Amino acid sequence: MANKPQRQMALTMFLLALGYQTDAWRHPESRAEEIGHLSLTRDMVQAAERAKIHSVFFADSLDATSLRTGGNRATGLNEPLSSIGPMIPLTEKIGLMGTISTTFAEPYNVARQLAGLDTMSDGRIGWNVVTSIMGNQNFGMPDMPDPVLRYRRAAEFVEVVKKLWGSWEPDAVVVDRERGWWADPEKIHDIDHEGEFFKVQGPLNMPGPKQGHVAFVQAGQSPEGIDLGSSIGDAIYTAQPVKDRSKAFYEDFKERIRGKGRDPEKVKILPGIMPIVGETEAEATELANTLGELINPVQGRRQVERVLDVDTSDLDLDEKVPAERMIDNPGRHERWRSLYRPMAERMTIRELLIELSRASGHQWIVGTPQRIADLMIDWFDDRACDGFNLNPPMVPLGMNRMLDLLVPELQERGYFQTEYRGDTLRERMGFEIVEPRRDRPTVL
Amino acid sequence: MPAPSRQMALTLFMLPFGYHTGVWRHPDSRPEEVGRLSLIREMAQAAERAKLHACFFADSLDVSSIRIGGNRASGRYDPVVVMAALIGYTERIGLIGTVSTTFTHPFNTARHIAELDILSGGRAGWNIVTSVAGQENFGMTEMPDSAERYARATEYVDVVKQLWHSWDRDAVVIDRERGLWADGTKIHDIGHIGQHFDVRGALTLPRPPQGYPVLVQAGQSPDGIELGSSIADLIYTAQPDQQKSVDFYAQYKAKVASKGRDPERVKIIPGIMPIVGDTQAEADEIAADYGRYVDPVLGRQQVESTLALDTSDLDLDERIPAERLPDPEHATTPWQRTIARIAPERTIRELMVELSRAGGHQWMASTPSRIADRMIDWFESRACDGFNLNCPQVPIGMNRVLEQLVPELQERGYFQTEYRGDTLRERMGLELVD
Numbered sequence: 001m002a003n004k005p006q007r008q009m010a011l012t013m014f015l016l017a018l019g020y021q022t023d024a025w026r027h028p029e030s031r032a033e034e035i036g037h038l039s040l041t042r043d044m045v046q047a048a049e050r051a052k053i054h055s056v057f058f059a060d061s062l063d064a065t066s067l068r069t070g071g072n073r074a075t076g077l078n079e080p081l082s083s084i085g086p087m088i089p090l091t092e093k094i095g096l097m098g099t100i101s102t103t104f105a106e107p108y109n110v111a112r113q114l115a116g117l118d119t120m121s122d123g124r125i126g127w128n129v130v131t132s133i134m135g136n137q138n139f140g141m142p143d144m145p146d147p148v149l150r151y152r153r154a155a156e157f158v159e160v161v162k163k164l165w166g167s168w169e170p171d172a173v174v175v176d177r178e179r180g181w182w183a184d185p186e187k188i189h190d191i192d193h194e195g196e197f198f199k200v201q202g203p204l205n206m207p208g209p210k211q212g213h214v215a216f217v218q219a220g221q222s223p224e225g226i227d228l229g230s231s232i233g234d235a236i237y238t239a240q241p242v243k244d245r246s247k248a249f250y251e252d253f254k255e256r257i258r259g260k261g262r263d264p265e266k267v268k269i270l271p272g273i274m275p276i277v278g279e280t281e282a283e284a285t286e287l288a289n290t291l292g293e294l295i296n297p298v299q300g301r302r303q304v305e306r307v308l309d310v311d312t313s314d315l316d317l318d319e320k321v322p323a324e325r326m327i328d329n330p331g332r333h334e335r336w337r338s339l340y341r342p343m344a345e346r347m348t349i350r351e352l353l354i355e356l357s358r359a360s361g362h363q364w365i366v367g368t369p370q371r372i373a374d375l376m377i378d379w380f381d382d383r384a385c386d387g388f389n390l391n392p393p394m395v396p397l398g399m400n401r402m403l404d405l406l407v408p409e410l411q412e413r414g415y416f417q418t419e420y421r422g423d424t425l426r427e428r429m430g431f432e433i434v435e436p437r438r439d440r441p442t443v444l
Numbered sequence: 445m446p447a448p449s450r451q452m453a454l455t456l457f458m459l460p461f462g463y464h465t466g467v468w469r470h471p472d473s474r475p476e477e478v479g480r481l482s483l484i485r486e487m488a489q490a491a492e493r494a495k496l497h498a499c500f501f502a503d504s505l506d507v508s509s510i511r512i513g514g515n516r517a518s519g520r521y522d523p524v525v526v527m528a529a530l531i532g533y534t535e536r537i538g539l540i541g542t543v544s545t546t547f548t549h550p551f552n553t554a555r556h557i558a559e560l561d562i563l564s565g566g567r568a569g570w571n572i573v574t575s576v577a578g579q580e581n582f583g584m585t586e587m588p589d590s591a592e593r594y595a596r597a598t599e600y601v602d603v604v605k606q607l608w609h610s611w612d613r614d615a616v617v618i619d620r621e622r623g624l625w626a627d628g629t630k631i632h633d634i635g636h637i638g639q640h641f642d643v644r645g646a647l648t649l650p651r652p653p654q655g656y657p658v659l660v661q662a663g664q665s666p667d668g669i670e671l672g673s674s675i676a677d678l679i680y681t682a683q684p685d686q687q688k689s690v691d692f693y694a695q696y697k698a699k700v701a702s703k704g705r706d707p708e709r710v711k712i713i714p715g716i717m718p719i720v721g722d723t724q725a726e727a728d729e730i731a732a733d734y735g736r737y738v739d740p741v742l743g744r745q746q747v748e749s750t751l752a753l754d755t756s757d758l759d760l761d762e763r764i765p766a767e768r769l770p771d772p773e774h775a776t777t778p779w780q781r782t783i784a785r786i787a788p789e790r791t792i793r794e795l796m797v798e799l800s801r802a803g804g805h806q807w808m809a810s811t812p813s814r815i816a817d818r819m820i821d822w823f824e825s826r827a828c829d830g831f832n833l834n835c836p837q838v839p840i841g842m843n844r845v846l847e848q849l850v851p852e853l854q855e856r857g858y859f860q861t862e863y864r865g866d867t868l869r870e871r872m873g874l875e876l877v878d
Contacts, residue, residue: 018625023623025620025625026620026623028620032618032620032625033618035625036562036649036650037562037563038531038563038564038565041563061648062551062555062648063648064610064631064645064646064647064648067625067626067628067631067648068626068628068631068646069628076648076649077648077649077650078559079555079556079558079559079648079649081524081525081528081556082524082525082528082555082556082559082560082563083528083559083563084525084528085524085525085526085527085528085529085530085531085532086528086529086531086532086563086564087532088481088529088532089481089485089529089532089533090532104549104551104552105549105552106547106548106582108505108547108581108582109522109547109548112522113522113524113525116479116521116522116525116526117525117529119479119480120480120481120525120526120529135551137643137644138551138643138644138645139549139551139643140641140642140643173479175475175476177468177469177470177471177475178469180466180469180513180739180742181513182461182468182475182478182510182513183510183511185510185511185512185513188507188510188511198583199583200580200581200582200583201580201581202581203507204507205504205505205506205507205510205519205520206479206519206520206521206522207479294623296623299623
C-alpha cells in the first residue's frame with residue numbers, strides 16, 4: 001500500500017430525503033412516506049454519523065414552486081433551524097449545517113438562533129450563508145433585489161451577526177452567587193451598528209456560540225459570492241463537474257483567501273458529487289439505470305425549462321435549445337452563465353434532463369467503491385478539492401451504499417477519518433479556531 | 445367520592461433560573477447550565493414524567509434586566525430552537541414557545557412552527573405576542589403603539605393560519621406510479637394582500653399534523669383579549685385574586701362564545717407559584733429561605749417602580765408612609781393595585797419579597813394537600829381551567845411541584861395520570877382543526 005496520505009478529506013452529506021437524483025423517491029425501496037418526518041431525517045443523520053462524516057447539510061428554499069410542479073429534488077421540506085434542533089440529542093459528534101437566507105431574515109433573530117443551537121450542541125453548528133434567488137412573493141417584495149445588492153446585504157448581515165456574537169465577552173457569564181451577578185455587565189457591550197441595511201444597537205440577549213462563530217458555509221459562485229466566501233467562509237460548496245476547472249477554481253479561491261490574510265489550508269473547498277455505488281460495476285449500473293427510468297420526461301422537461309429559463313414546448317426531446325433563446329440578463333445566477341448555458345449548447349433536451357436529474361451541475365459517477373474512491377482521491381491529491389459534499393442519489397439504498405461501501409474504502413486507504421477528532425465542528429473539520437465569543441479569529 | 449367532571453390543564457413555565465427572583469443564587473440552583481441543554485432537558489423530561497400537558501417558553505429580547513443583575517428574565521433560549529432540541533428528548537409533552545409578531549415575518553414563523561409540529565408529531569404551540577421592547581435591535585427608533593402592534597399581530601396570525609392551510613390535508617399523495625410526491629392542484633396560493641403583509645404563498649411544508657399548531661395568547665389589554673378570544677386555544681393570565689379571576693373567566697368565555705367558538709375548548713390558565721413543603725412549617729421555612737436571596741438594592745428598586753414612589757430615605761424594615769402610597773382605586777395597573785392594597789401592612793423588605801415571588805401571579809407556600817385544595821377550589825369555582833406552574837426554584841423546588849403537588853391532584857382525580865390522544869390539541873381538549 002502507498003504511503004499514508006498527508007491530508008485527509010472533509011466529507012459532508014447533503015440531507016435530501018427525496019434523494020438527490022430527481023424522482024429517485026419513486027424507487028420502490030425509497031422511504032417516500034417519511035420524507036420530512038423525524039424518523040427518516042434521524043436515520044439519515046445517524047447513518048452519516050456512523051460513517052464519521054464531518055457534517056450533514058440542510059439546504060433550504062423559501063419557494064414552493066418546485067414542490068408544486070413536481071420538481072422532486074426540491075428543498076424546503078426541512079426548515080433548517082427547526083430540523084437541526086431535534087438532531088442534537090439524537091447524535092453526538094456530527095456537525096449540523098443549515099441554510100438561512102440573509103435576504104428575508106433579521107440578523108438579531110438569526111444570531112440568537114444560531115448561538116443557541118451552537119451552545120446546545122456543544123459547538124456542532126454551521127451556517128450556510130445564502131442570498132435568496134426567489135421567494136420575494138412571500139415577503140411583500142415585487143421583485144428580487146439584484147445579486148449585487150443581495151450580496152451587500154449578506155455581507156453586512158454576517159458582520160452584524162458576528163458583532164452580536166462578540167457582544168458578550170468570553171467570560172461575561174460569571175455566576176457570582178455571592179454578589180448576585182449572573183453575568184458581569186461590564187463584559188456585555190452594545191454594538192451600535194449602523195450600516196446600509198441594518199441598524200442594530202445590541203447587545204445580544206444571550207452569550208455567543210460555543211465555537212465563537214459557528215462554522216460558515218458559502219456556496220455562491222458569482223464574483224460577489226466568491227468575495228463573500230473568501231472573506232468569511234470556512235467551507236465552500238461549489239458545483240465542479242470538470243476536474244481541470246475545479247483545480248483552477250481551487251487555486252484562484254485559495255489565493256483570494258491568502259490575499260485576505262487568512263490561512264487557505266483552513267478553508268475547505270467541497271464540490272458536490274453524486275456517487276451511484278454498487279459492489280460490482282454491474283450492480284452500480286443497474287441502480288443507475290433503474291433511477292434513470294424513474295425520471296418523468298414531462299417533469300424533466302419542466303426542470304430543464306426552469307433551470308435554463310426558456311420555453312421548449314415546441315421542441316422535441318431530442319432537439320437542442322436554439323442559442324437565441326438563452327438570453328442573459330443581470331438577474332441571472334452565476335451558474336446559469338458558467339454551467340447551464342454551456343450545457344445547453346452541447347446537449348439535447350433529453351440529455352439535459354437526465355444530466356440535470358442526476359447532478360444539477362455537480363459531478364456524478366457510477367461504479368464500484370474502488371473506482372469512485374480512485375476518482376475522489378485523484379481530485380483530492382491534485383488539489384481540485386479538499387473533500388466533497390456527498391449527494392445521496394436515493395434514500396435509503398443509494399445513501400447506504402455510499403456510506404457503507406464508498407466511505408470505508410476511503411478510510412481503508414487513509415483518506416478519511418475513522419474517528420472524530422476534536423471537540424467542535426471547527427476543530428473536527430480543521431477550520432480556523434475562533435476564540436469563543438470574540439470577533440477576532442485566532443489561528444492556533 | 446365521585447370523579448370530578450373535568451380535569452385541569454397544567455403547563456410548566458420553563459425558567460431554569462427559577463421563578464422566584466434571586467433564587468438562582470441558592471446553592472442548589474444550577475445557573476451555570478442556563479443556555480445549555482442539560483438542565484432544560486431535565487425540566488422537560490420531569491414535566492413529561494408528571495404528565496404535564498406542555499412546557500412553555502416565554503421570551504424576551506431585553507437585556508437590561510441581565511445588565512442590572514435581575515435574573516428571572518426569559519430570553520436565554522430562543523424558543524424555536526430550544527423547542528426543536530427538546531423534540532429529540534421527549535415523546536408526548538407539548539412544546540409551546542413565544543414568537544413575537546413585531547420583529548419577525550409571518551412566512552418565516554409559519555415555517556418554523558409548522559416544522560416543529562411536523563417533527564414532533566403534533567405537539568407544537570405558538571404563544572403569540574407583540575413586543576414592548578427591542579426596537580433598537582431591528583432598526584426602529586421607537587416601538588409602534590399598542591393598537592398598531594395588535595393590528596399587525598392580528599393580520600400576522602391570519603397570514604400564518606392561511607399558510608398552514610395552503611396545502612390541503614391530502615396534498616402529499618406519494619404516487620410513485622404517476623411520479624407525484626405532492627399533488628400541485630392541492631397546494632394553493634394564499635394571495636394575501638393586507639395592510640402589513642403581502643404574501644402569495646404557498647408554504648414549502650405540508651399542513652401541520654394539528655392543522656393549526658396550538659395558539660396561545662396572554663395579553664390582558666382590550667386589544668389582547670380581542671385577539672385571544674378570536675383565535676387562541678390557551679389563555680395565560682395573571683390572576684392573584686380568585687373572585688377577579690372568576691369574573692375574568694366568565695367575561696372571557698362569554699366573549700369566546702360570542703365569536704361562535706366553543707368556550708369549553710378554550711382553556712384559561714393563570715400562573716401560580718407553589719412553594720411546596722412536607723409540612724406547613726417546612727414550606728414556610730423554604731419560602732423564607734428563598735426570600736433571603738432577593739437582592740436588597742434591586743428589590744427596593746422593584747418596589748419603587750411598581751408603586752411609582754421613592755423610598756431612599758427609608759430603612760428596608762420600615763413601612764412606607766401611607767401618604768406616599770398610590771390610591772388602589774386609581775392604580776395604573778392591576779398589579780400596582782394589588783401591591784398598593786397590601787403595602788400599608790408590610791415593610792419594604794416584605795413587599796420586595798412579595799414582588800420577587802409572584803411577579804403578578806399568585807403564590808402559595810404550603811403542603812401539597814393544601815395547595816391542591818386551593819387549586820381545586822379555583823378550578824371548581826370556574827376561576828380557571830388549570831394553571832401554568834411557575835416553579836420557585838430549579839431543580840428542587842420544581843421537583844417538589846412535579847413529584848408532590850401534581851400526584852396529589854392526580855390522586856384526587858383532577859389531573860391526568862396518562863396522556864390521552866395523539867396531538868397536543870387532543871390531549872388538552874382544544875378545538876380540533878381539520
